[in-house]
Amino acid sequence: MDEKEGGRERTGYATYALVWLGLMGLTWLSVTVSGLESGALRIAAPLAIASIKAVFVLAVFMHLRSERGLVRWVILIGLIAFLVSGALVFSDVAYR
Amino acid sequence: MASDGAGYLGGGGRPNGLFSWIFSTDHKRIGILYLVSILSFFVVGVSLGFLMRLELISHGPTIMEASTYNAFFTLHGVVMLFLFIIPATPSVFGNFFLPIMIGANDVSFPRLNLLSWWFYMAGAALALATLALGPADTGWTFYAPYSLRTGTYVSLAVFAVFVLGLSSILTGINFVVTVHRLRAPGMGFFRLPLFVWALYATAWIQIVATPILGVNLLLVIAERVFGIGVFDPARGGDPILYQHLFWIYSHPAVYIMILPGMGIISEIIPVFARKVIFGYRAIAYSSLGIAGVGSLVWGHHMFVSGSSYTAGVIFSFFTFLVAIPSAIKVFNWVATLYKGSIVLATPFIFALAFIFLFSIGGLTGLILGALSVNVHLHDTYFVVSHFHYIKFGGAGFAFFAGLHYWLPKMTGRMYNAKVANWSCLISFLGFNLLFFPMLILGIEGMPRRYFDYLPQYSTLQTVSIAGSWVLVAGLIVMFANLLKGSLRGPRAVHNPWGGATLEWRLPSPPGKENFEKILEVTKGPYDFRGLR
Structure with missing residues (x-):
């Protein structure tokens, strides 16, 4: 499915298709879990599923699994920005 | 050294004519495409603002109805922010000069660069289409829940902004990769020009x-x-969440507007003071500091929205914190001027106007950043005045300074310096006449976005309206002079100001290829030794 090209792994179309199907499946799971009357799980489970989906997208579709060095570190900026923004939003929501 | 020809402006290749511009991947031509488009939309934005002010010349409907006034201030905001001031400096001067200043022949992704301009034009067309169809009346912030319920063309206007955002992201990616990958040998990070x-x-x-x-x-x-119900309280949504997500971008967007402008000023001040810039590293790091801390202050737009008091205290603290890197820049510019051999040329005069106007904008921002005072001033003319001092007085005047500094390089021709100086003076006076009374009106309680007002506000409203006429007169003189100079002005020499950054080594206008051979950079950007 995947080939080596110039020392880097090249993702094959079959991998893309499989991951895409996996993402669709996780989306279905996310919608289903949100509809369940299960208290805190209604929020926590879709967030966890969304995080798993994000890892797949970053690793496969954005080719991070075949990148190294600076490009991998750069993704940290996005993650830090996300965490800080989230924390500041919750400083409002949690204390309202 | 005078230009030996039309340089990158010349034809001769294929495609030719208009197509040689709108399908060009040359960063210099794309810079010019942006310049023409952005200035065209600036005229639209100014016209809308001018007519809004004129409407207020007397009580009640004067030249438009209240609903038209609502549509005008929405479109004025969208056009001025998303079509003019956000892309202006990065897309025009960034595209044109960033590769040259680092010794490269183009940006890393030239075709992506062209695509960015096409996205910009598509977004602009969508935004202006709402003008014909029925403009949104939400204000440029599209606050929920009103934006979810109004019958005007909000979805189209919102989609226009979405497309413009794509354009902005592509430009950002291109610049980061270009700076990392295409610097000439010897051009370390601490030899980069501050722009x-x-x-x-x-x-x-x-x-x-x-x-x-x-x-x-x-x-x-x-x-x-x-009707998915994320923001609509009637469906269980949270309208304050909309404000969070909007301002997480839109406050840092203020720094997208002002940071490149500060970069222009950091170029101009040392050249016309004939001195190495004071505190190079402090200015460089303060740019990163503003970008970082400026991304943590968005909640100060929401002090009275119903967000928590705890969040208010945190955001107020960060708001005061972001003043530090901004002040570092201002102090370093002033320190550079100290004992400099000042040359009072037009770009420098605009830069001084910038420092004055930006300082007023910054200091009034601190007033608004204080939680208790904000409650009194929120949604008043004080806020309108504050952000115009930052965005127009700051980013706008810096853009004008950049035009007067770099246009001779871009077009190969000089403008009339005396007329340019007068246009700066008239615009500066007009700007202050227009916006300073708004500070007082705001303190007195005049709410923003109202198309009518109480009789006690009449005098200052009239002064402010007169200011809009003076400002527009100054702008007309400025652009007429720049246009005439660009088309028929005397030929510009390759380094009219005695600058030390790499663009001044090229002919005016530069050739199609920036550098015929790979450049070896051996000195810093503000080392004026050997230059006049």
Whole structure:
């Protein structure tokens, strides 16, 4: 499915298709879990599923699994920005 | 050294004519495409603002109805922010000069660069289409829940902003990669001109913050079309969440506007003071500091929205904190002027106007950043005046300074310096006459976005309206002079100001290829030894 090209792994179309199907499946799971009357799980489970989906997208579709060095570190900026923004939003929501 | 020809402006290749411009991947031509487009939309934005002011010349409907006034201030905001001031400096001067200043022949992704301009034009067409169809009446912030319920063309306007955001992201990616990958040998990070540092910091904000706006705007469209209930309280949504997601982008966007402008000023001040810039590293790091801390202050737009008191205290603290890197820049510019051999040329005069106006904008920002005072001043003319001092007096005047500094390089021709100086003076006076009374009106309680007002506000409203006429007169003189100079002015020499950055080594206008052979950089950008 995947080939080596110039020392880097090249993702094959079959991998893309499989991951895409996996993402669709996780989306279905996310919608289903949100509809369940299960208290805190209604929020926590879709967030966890969304995080798993994000890892797949970053690793496969954005080719991070075949990148190294600076490009991998750069993704940290996005993650830090996300965490800080989230924390500041919750400083409002949690204390309202 | 005078230019030996038309340089990159000349034809002769294929395609030719208009197509040689709109399908060009040359960063210099794309810079000019942006310049022409952005200035065209600036005229639209100024006209809308001028007519809004004129409407207020007497009580009650004067030249338009209240609903038209609402549509005008919405479109004025969208056009001025998303079509003029956000892209102006990065897209025009960044595209044209960033590769040259680092010794490269183009940006890393030239075709992506062209695509960015096409996205910009598509977004602009969509935004202006709402003018014909029925403009949104929400204000440029598209606040929920009103934006979810109004019958005007909000979805189209929101989608226009979404497309413009794509354009901005592509420019940001291009600049970051170009700075990392295409610097000439010897051009270390601490030999980069401060304009490049500012563009680099701005590009990171564009990349990190703009997608959040994109998601937020798509949610507005989804909410309007499918009623998904994320923001609409009637469906269990949270309208304050909309404000969070909007300002997470839109406050850093203020720094997308002002940081490149600060970069321009950092170029101009040392050249016309004939001195090495004071505190190079402090200015460079302060650009990153503003980009970082400036991304943590968005909640100060929401002190009275119903967000928590705890959040208010945190955001107020960060707001005061962001003043520090901004002040570092101002102090370093002033320190550079100290004992300099000042040359009072037009770009320098604009730069001085910038420092004055930006300082007023920054200091009034601190007043608004204080929680208790904000409650009194929120949504008044004080806020309108404050952000115009930052965006127009700051970013706008810096852009004008850049035009007068770099246009001779871009077009190969000089403008009339005396007329340019007068246009600066008239615009400066007009600007203050227009916006300073608004500070007082705001303190007295005049709310923003109202198309009518109480009789006690009449005098200052009239002064402010007269200011808009003076400002527009100054702008007309400025652009007429620049246009005439660009078309028929005397030929510009290759280094009219005695600058030390790399663009001044090239002919005016530069050739199609920036550098015929790979350049070896051996000195810093503000080392004026050997220059007049």
